[in-house]
Amino acid sequence: QVQLVESGGGLVQAGGSLRLSCVVSGPFFTIYTIAWYRQAPGKQRELVATITSGGSTNYANSVKGRFTISKDNAKKTVYLQMNSLKPEDTAVYYCNRAQDWGQGTQVTVSS
Numbered sequence: 001q002v003q004l005v006e007s008g009g010g011l012v013q014a015g016g017s018l019r020l021s022c023v024v025s026g027p028f029f030t031i032y033t034i035a036w037y038r039q040a041p042g043k044q045r046e047l048v049a050t051i052t053s054g055g056s057t058n059y060a061n062s063v064k065g066r067f068t069i070s071k072d073n074a075k076k077t078v079y080l081q082m083n084s085l086k087p088e089d090t091a092v093y094y095c096n097r098a099q100d101w102g103q104g105t106q107v108t109v110s111s
Helices: none
Strands: 005-009 010-013 018-025 034-039 046-050 057-059 067-073 077-082 090-096 104-111
Touching: 005 057, 005 090, 018 034, 018 090, 018 104, 034 077, 046 067, 046 077, 057 067
Parallel strands: 010 104
Antiparallel strands: 005 018, 018 077, 034 046, 034 090, 046 057, 067 077, 090 104
16 A cells, blocks of 8 residues: 655745655555655645656746756655745645645645
């Protein structure tokens, strides 16, 4: 059974940084694309960043140049480094692999 557990969220001032982590249990970590999504209150869940099995990355235009997705295969962990945070980045951030989702971690950016 696959489980995804996010951590690292919190409250930060605008311009600050946070690093989110997603630990993925279960087999075949290295063969899947892992994604970070976010959902702000009253809005639809949106894709933030993805990283493929080969390490290729892709980002939403709204976070390009500020966020970096990476992974550690040995630790079965995917990271989302978030710099220059803005109030509009406030959301619950979710880790995703295929049909599996984590429980989410809250990120709040104050102005």
